[in-house]
Amino acid sequence: MTTVGLVLYPQFTALDIIGPFQTLVDVPGLDVFFVAAEKGLIVDHSGKCSLEASRSFDETDSLDIVVVPGGFADRNLDNSNEVVKFVKKIHPTTTWTTSVCTGSIYLAHAGILNGLTATTHWASYDRLKALGAVPSEQRVIKSGRIITAAGVSSGIDMGLELVAVLYGDEMAKTIQLAIEYDPQPPFDAGSPSKVSPEFKSFVQGIFDNPNR
Amino acid sequence: MTTVGLVLYPQFTALDIIGPFQTLVDVPGLDVFFVAAEKGLIVDHSGKCSLEASRSFDETDSLDIVVVPGGFADRNLDNSNEVVKFVKKIHPTTTWTTSVCTGSIYLAHAGILNGLTATTHWASYDRLKALGAVPSEQRVIKSGRIITAAGVSSGIDMGLELVAVLYGDEMAKTIQLAIEYDPQPPFDAGSPSKVSPEFKSFVQGIFDNPNR
Numbered sequence: 561m562t563t564v565g566l567v568l569y570p571q572f573t574a575l576d577i578i579g580p581f582q583t584l585v586d587v588p589g590l591d592v593f594f595v596a597a598e599k600g601l602i603v604d605h606s607g608k609c610s611l612e613a614s615r616s617f618d619e620t621d622s623l624d625i626v627v628v629p630g631g632f633a634d635r636n637l638d639n640s641n642e643v644v645k646f647v648k649k650i651h652p653t654t655t656w657t658t659s660v661c662t663g664s665i666y667l668a669h670a671g672i673l674n675g676l677t678a679t680t681h682w683a684s685y686d687r688l689k690a691l692g693a694v695p696s697e698q699r700v701i702k703s704g705r706i707i708t709a710a711g712v713s714s715g716i717d718m719g720l721e722l723v724a725v726l727y728g729d730e731m732a733k734t735i736q737l738a739i740e741y742d743p744q745p746p747f748d749a750g751s752p753s754k755v756s757p758e759f760k761s762f763v764q765g766i767f768d769n770p771n772r
Numbered sequence: 773m774t775t776v777g778l779v780l781y782p783q784f785t786a787l788d789i790i791g792p793f794q795t796l797v798d799v800p801g802l803d804v805f806f807v808a809a810e811k812g813l814i815v816d817h818s819g820k821c822s823l824e825a826s827r828s829f830d831e832t833d834s835l836d837i838v839v840v841p842g843g844f845a846d847r848n849l850d851n852s853n854e855v856v857k858f859v860k861k862i863h864p865t866t867t868w869t870t871s872v873c874t875g876s877i878y879l880a881h882a883g884i885l886n887g888l889t890a891t892t893h894w895a896s897y898d899r900l901k902a903l904g905a906v907p908s909e910q911r912v913i914k915s916g917r918i919i920t921a922a923g924v925s926s927g928i929d930m931g932l933e934l935v936a937v938l939y940g941d942e943m944a945k946t947i948q949l950a951i952e953y954d955p956q957p958p959f960d961a962g963s964p965s966k967v968s969p970e971f972k973s974f975v976q977g978i979f980d981n982p983n984r
Binding site for chain 1 (some may be wrong): 785786789794797799804805806813816818820821822823824826853873883892895906911912913922924925926928929933936942944945946948949950951952953954955956958960961962963966967971972974975978979
């Protein structure tokens with residue numbers, strides 16, 4: 561079985577990790593599980609969603625695929641952060657190291673995005689750049705064996721691309737039809753380039769609010 | 773606060789409920805929580821994702837909004853099913869009763885979709901019709917104060933439409949930009965009308981396999 565470790569940590573964002581989870585978990589041959597510093601319940605950024613990690617970082621010495629979600633805990637990280645340490649430990653063992661949203665901030669802190677084109681939540685491009693990566697407004701970016709995806713919902717697109725890379729287009733299309741992924745957003749406001757500068761600044765302000 | 777009960781039950785599908793969750797949880801004024809027959813961890817259809825319910829059906833006598841996800845437990849339901857009983861109890865109290873994917877099968881069993889146009893996962897149209905609803909291949913269908921959404925990933929679209937109905941388009945666009953919902957599926961295979969009849973039958977067969 562190909563092992564897929566989906567990382568959890570306090571203040572993760574739920575859809576960041578459930579998007580990839582749902583594209584991967586029913587694929588034959590993949591052993592998908594949630595992994596965190598400690599086993600047990602991990603609470604998301606809203607405080608309303610608790611997901612169970614079935615493995616600890618300590619008992620996970622290698623993974624074929626790792627997925628690091630974003631969340632609200634990635635400011636003022638340092639090298640003692642458990643997720644950063646886990647990425648440093650696990651990346652040399654993986655076939656694919658991946659992130660969704662500000663999960664790439666952990667990858668950057670682990671030193672594996674230096675000089676690489678990568679993405680993150682649009683409101684965090686500057687932070688990613690300050691950590692040595694080259695931010696780009698793309699939905700999913702493959703740089704060698706590292707894949708980074710944009711904010712929150714982009715993990716669904718990344719997950720399907722990963723399935724295609726691993727098992728071919730037919731398998732990815734099977735999953736896409738199974739999860740009826742034929743998105744029809746009611747508005748066309750899902751990326752910063754599609755809204756007014758004023759509206760973008762307003763939403764950026766929400767993310768920059770230190771009270772969050 | 774406007775109360776939003778997200779229903780969990782054994783063998784639910786994770787993205788069905790986390791999609792709406794992520795569109796609603798950060799909206800000011802909404803009190804979002806997971807509710808199930810018993811409080812505690814509820815395991816999804818894959819057995820790999822355990823989510824915590826913070827309230828029981830018994831202690832929930834009214835809700836402004838209820839969301840029922842789909843999953844793999846909705847065949848051979850009868851009136852003694854806990855979710856069906858909860859829908860019967862809670863629907864008279866709600867402003868909006870909603871479902872994602874085969875969550876609408878529970879609504880139909882509860883007798884609230886009789887003669888109404890509604891949707892479900894595409895592979896379950898026949899089952900929904902047999903229960904008295906009028907299935908339609910639309911992403912999100914509003915029939916009075918009941919909203920049904922199509923398979924799995926459609927809950928994101930439904931959640932944003934619900935935010936727009938509750939708080940207006942600007943709030944919905946704020947959430948859409950916050951979750952960077954600018955979907956770019958790698959293939960155009962997300963609905964049955966977009967694939968070949970052979971491919972559709974193949975995927976339908978996976979869902980009809982009684983071993984699941």
